[in-house]
Amino acid sequence: MVEKVVNMAHGGGGSRMLELLEEVVFPALGGGTPLEAEDAAALSLPEMEAGGKIAYTTDSFVVKPMIFPGGDIGKLAVCGTVNDLSMRGARPLYLTVGLILEEGLPLETLREALASLGRWAAEAGVAVVAGDTKVVERGAADGMYINTSGIGVIPAGREVSISGARPGDVLLLSGCVGDHETAVLSRREGLDFRVEVESDCAPLNGLVEAMLEAGGVHAMRDPTRGGLAASLKEMATASGVALEVSEGDVPVRDGVRAFCELLGLDPFLLANEGKLLAAVAEEAAPAVLAAMRAHPLGAEAAAVGRVAEGRAGEVSLLTPLGSHRLLRMPSGEHFPRIC
Amino acid sequence: MVEKVVNMAHGGGGSRMLELLEEVVFPALGGGTPLEAEDAAALSLPEMEAGGKIAYTTDSFVVKPMIFPGGDIGKLAVCGTVNDLSMRGARPLYLTVGLILEEGLPLETLREALASLGRWAAEAGVAVVAGDTKVVERGAADGMYINTSGIGVIPAGREVSISGARPGDVLLLSGCVGDHETAVLSRREGLDFRVEVESDCAPLNGLVEAMLEAGGVHAMRDPTRGGLAASLKEMATASGVALEVSEGDVPVRDGVRAFCELLGLDPFLLANEGKLLAAVAEEAAPAVLAAMRAHPLGAEAAAVGRVAEGRAGEVSLLTPLGSHRLLRMPSGEHFPRIC
Numbered sequence: 001m002v003e004k005v006v007n008m009a010h011g012g013g014g015s016r017m018l019e020l021l022e023e024v025v026f027p028a029l030g031g032g033t034p035l036e037a038e039d040a041a042a043l044s045l046p047e048m049e050a051g052g053k054i055a056y057t058t059d060s061f062v063v064k065p066m067i068f069p070g071g072d073i074g075k076l077a078v079c080g081t082v083n084d085l086s087m088r089g090a091r092p093l094y095l096t097v098g099l100i101l102e103e104g105l106p107l108e109t110l111r112e113a114l115a116s117l118g119r120w121a122a123e124a125g126v127a128v129v130a131g132d133t134k135v136v137e138r139g140a141a142d143g144m145y146i147n148t149s150g151i152g153v154i155p156a157g158r159e160v161s162i163s164g165a166r167p168g169d170v171l172l173l174s175g176c177v178g179d180h181e182t183a184v185l186s187r188r189e190g191l192d193f194r195v196e197v198e199s200d201c202a203p204l205n206g207l208v209e210a211m212l213e214a215g216g217v218h219a220m221r222d223p224t225r226g227g228l229a230a231s232l233k234e235m236a237t238a239s240g241v242a243l244e245v246s247e248g249d250v251p252v253r254d255g256v257r258a259f260c261e262l263l264g265l266d267p268f269l270l271a272n273e274g275k276l277l278a279a280v281a282e283e284a285a286p287a288v289l290a291a292m293r294a295h296p297l298g299a300e301a302a303a304v305g306r307v308a309e310g311r312a313g314e315v316s317l318l319t320p321l322g323s324h325r326l327l328r329m330p331s332g333e334h335f336p337r338i339c
Numbered sequence: 340m341v342e343k344v345v346n347m348a349h350g351g352g353g354s355r356m357l358e359l360l361e362e363v364v365f366p367a368l369g370g371g372t373p374l375e376a377e378d379a380a381a382l383s384l385p386e387m388e389a390g391g392k393i394a395y396t397t398d399s400f401v402v403k404p405m406i407f408p409g410g411d412i413g414k415l416a417v418c419g420t421v422n423d424l425s426m427r428g429a430r431p432l433y434l435t436v437g438l439i440l441e442e443g444l445p446l447e448t449l450r451e452a453l454a455s456l457g458r459w460a461a462e463a464g465v466a467v468v469a470g471d472t473k474v475v476e477r478g479a480a481d482g483m484y485i486n487t488s489g490i491g492v493i494p495a496g497r498e499v500s501i502s503g504a505r506p507g508d509v510l511l512l513s514g515c516v517g518d519h520e521t522a523v524l525s526r527r528e529g530l531d532f533r534v535e536v537e538s539d540c541a542p543l544n545g546l547v548e549a550m551l552e553a554g555g556v557h558a559m560r561d562p563t564r565g566g567l568a569a570s571l572k573e574m575a576t577a578s579g580v581a582l583e584v585s586e587g588d589v590p591v592r593d594g595v596r597a598f599c600e601l602l603g604l605d606p607f608l609l610a611n612e613g614k615l616l617a618a619v620a621e622e623a624a625p626a627v628l629a630a631m632r633a634h635p636l637g638a639e640a641a642a643v644g645r646v647a648e649g650r651a652g653e654v655s656l657l658t659p660l661g662s663h664r665l666l667r668m669p670s671g672e673h674f675p676r677i678c
Contacts, residue, residue, distance in 0.1 A: 003446070004445060004446055004447070006445075006474055007443075007474070008476065010440070011440070011472060011473050012474075020472065024449055025438075028453035028457040029436065029456065030457050030460070030461065041468035045387065045492055046391075048384065048387050054384065054490075056433060056435060057469045058436070058471050058488055059437065060486060062473045062475050062479075093382075094380070094382060096395060096396065098486045098488075099364075099399075100399050100401060100439070100484055103344075104346075105345040106344050107342070107343055107344060107345060107363060110363055111363055114363065114367035114368060115367045117367065117368065118369050121369075127369075129382060130379060130395055130396045130397055130488075131368070132399050133350060133364065134400075134484075135347055135349050135675065136484075136675070136676060137676075140401075140480065141484075145439055147397070147399060149397055149435050149486075336476065337473075
């Protein structure tokens with residue numbers, strides 16, 4: 001890397017973040033790139049029965065503002081971690097919560113965030129089992145940051161991994177992209193928009209169970225920071241395959257499209273917090289898509305493309321005009337602190 | 340609580356923090372007080388063999404300065420979580436690392452912290468298996484905060500809990516108290532001390548294994564925020580027993596004593612990051628103490644008191660002058676951000 005200090009793009013979920021991870025973080029932690037290629041680690045424990053594994057992950061939440069249409073930092077802290085576990089085919093069970101509070105934070109704000117966190121943990125069927133609270137001086141944090149980590153159990157025989165997409169698979173997307181980032185930015189100080197878009201923030205474990213019961217799911221990813229574009233590139237790279245996506249088949253809400261046109265943004269790059277992309281065996285795809293559409297969080301699910309032989313890591317977009325363009329890994333981010 | 344905003348004392352590990360947890364945090368998360376009475380949660384997993392449990396915990400690190408004599412934020416992030424797992428009798432296995440970085444943080448500082456984190460994870464025999472990186476704007480964090488969560492396995496039959504102390508038990512302390520907080524404060528901007536005390540920051544899992552092999556260990560706690568005083572009060576309260584401690588038997592380094600005298604502090608209230616307090620069956624105490632002294636991290640271990648019938652939660656100190664005084668739960672903290 002050419003720079004000598006951390007900058008905002010290092011947190012954006014794109015190629016600049018990958019650079020930071022690969023050049024600074026992974027080498028130090030001895031994990032090599034596998035450390036974060038997956039949404040959650042799949043681990044064996046000495047005393048677990050043969051075949052069973054746990055999934056384990058962590059996420060910090062620094063979203064600004066802390067309350068936005070359709071969600072808040074507490075809900076996000078549950079969904080982000082539950083969803084990362086779900087992307088490994090795990091059944092989420094337990095969460096930890098680490099609070100970093102700024103001196104002067106209204107207790108009422110803390111109460112509301114935690115009430116939401118507790119409510120959504122119950123909704124997702126996970127128990128908060130351990131926590132930690134730190135307070136830093138006024139000016140040393142922006143109100144409140146929340147870290148959650150989570151554990152789930154991966155039943156024996158389930159093999160879902162970002163590296164599992166195979167040529168011939170169908171790409172399914174669970175719904176419209178861009179809602180979360182649009183909703184957060186619409187309430188950002190200094191950005192005076194009043195688009196009527198709510199965040200899609202939701203725990204995906206129920207939807208994932210329904211999909212896995214239908215069978216044939218090889219790979220999943222929830223397109224958070226870096227958006228659908230980053231998830232497609234990551235899946236193509238990790239699985240060593242090419243992806244072909246039909247841009248016109250990716251559902252985008254009118255409000256999100258208008259917001260993007262106004263600001264010159266691309267909905268494919270916007271963060272989501274309740275969506276998933278899946279690579280599914282061709283013969284299983286109709287049943288999985290039907291299972292998704294039967295679930296409230298997958299009502300707008302669509303087949304958006306397929307996995308091809310082609311060059312590993314290449315994502316090709318068929319535009320509505322019939323031309324092809326290659327998708328690039330987003331480099332930084334549009335706006336910081338959207339999760 | 341009378342106040343309406345978070346203040347520094349809410350993060351101090353004393354009674355003010357307990358108030359925040361009991362009145363604001365626990366009710367929202369549905370955990371009741373057991374949530375944080377223990378250093379780590381002990382959990383059953385659906386597919387684990389009968390009797391085996393996992394321990395699970397989290398901790399955030401906001402220490403200032405990030406490098407201090409005997410340690411740094413990366414080492415602390417490993418030791419804090421490894422030690423919390425160890426206090427449940429667990430063998431620590433896996434860590435997650437959540438980074439919150441401030442824009443402008445020198446990459447060299449990040450590299451050093453992570454190199455230390457990686458080195459100490461290896462030293463403690465734990466693997467970093469998942470991570471997350473967020474970047475916040477200049478002024479929205481103080482350089483870097485690190486959250487770690489950790490998982491360990493509690494072998495079947497091991498029952499170590501803060502609520503396990505029984506009348507007749509001997510209280511063993513693994514070494515001198517106050518080193519960590521003294522070392523950190525000695526390098527705090529604005530406090531111009533040059534005491535020659537190093538932090539005791541160290542992973543205690545090896546020491547704990549040696550103690551548990553000797554047998555008879557009922558309860559353990561590492562006296563971090565709130566110091567030995569908070570750990571004694573917490574053990575007395577959680578176990579429903581009274582504790583009698585001989586003040587003169589608690590080892591305190593000269594440098595720490597001098598530092599405390601200068602600032603009017605009490606070494607019993609200073610944070611440690613590589614010490615433990617244990618309640619051990621009387622007949623097993625000599626063997627456990629010998630095992631501790633045979634370990635590099637327990638060379639200065641001492642018997643410091645005993646568990647009595649008496650009033651639940653009461654901690655009585657026998658002063659060097661022969662008088663008794665009741666120990667009170669520290670209310671806030673001396674200085675913030677010592678871990």
